[in-house]
Amino acid sequence: MHLRFTEEELGTLVEMVSLAAEVASWNERPGAEEGISAYEALENKVLEKAKHAGLGEHIDFDEEKQRHHLTTEYQEGSFFQQCYDEFRNESFWEEIVIRLADRDLARVVGMQAWQKMSEEDRRAQTRDIEKRYWDEFAKHGIDRVAVIFPPAEG
Structure with a gap:
């Protein structure tokens, strides 16, 4: 060819x-x-x-x-580097928002109930939580994110 x-x-x-x-x-x-x-x-x-x-x-x-x-x-x-950087940036924020919202939902409904839920059900139930995280990260980035270690670890 x-x-x-x-x-x-x-x-x-x-x-x-x-x-x-x-x-x-x-x-x-x-x-x-x-x-x-x-x-x-x-x-x-x-x-x-x-x-x-x-x-x-x-x-x-x-x-x-x-x-x-x-x-x-x-x-x-290059344009490809702009695309790559933008993809990584957007993926990071989307993933952190979804994971934090899922963690919060699992704490409320319990891990077993959370695992039984479909992805659609999870997203429907975390819509408000996700919005709250999006707003937070849009205003402050990760500046106010903190890791709290259990007492035995730190």
Whole structure:
């Protein structure tokens, strides 16, 4: 198969495969190594071709890993890095809100009842709690979050 790209399209493709490989690299589930390797191999192949097609100033080769990668300077200003950072930020806040709301709900209804609830039921019952956490984090970030250790631990 042969594909032809403009320089702009090739730049977009380079960013897309780099974003996909970066996200895949965070997968620590058992058995994920094969999928991660496939993403990294495709990224390497695309970056190698792009390097020879005019994007060489944005691509380096890591001798130790024997792989091509985007330069740090290019990544810092790239759209894919903006997407990646935004995804991580939004995922963090959403996850912390849901986990705290679920913890609060489990304390009220009991762990057994909480475990029997569907995700939809949990979200329906924690809507107000989640809103309260969203409001808190929007105003104060994590500044007012504290970990309280049990007396025996600290």
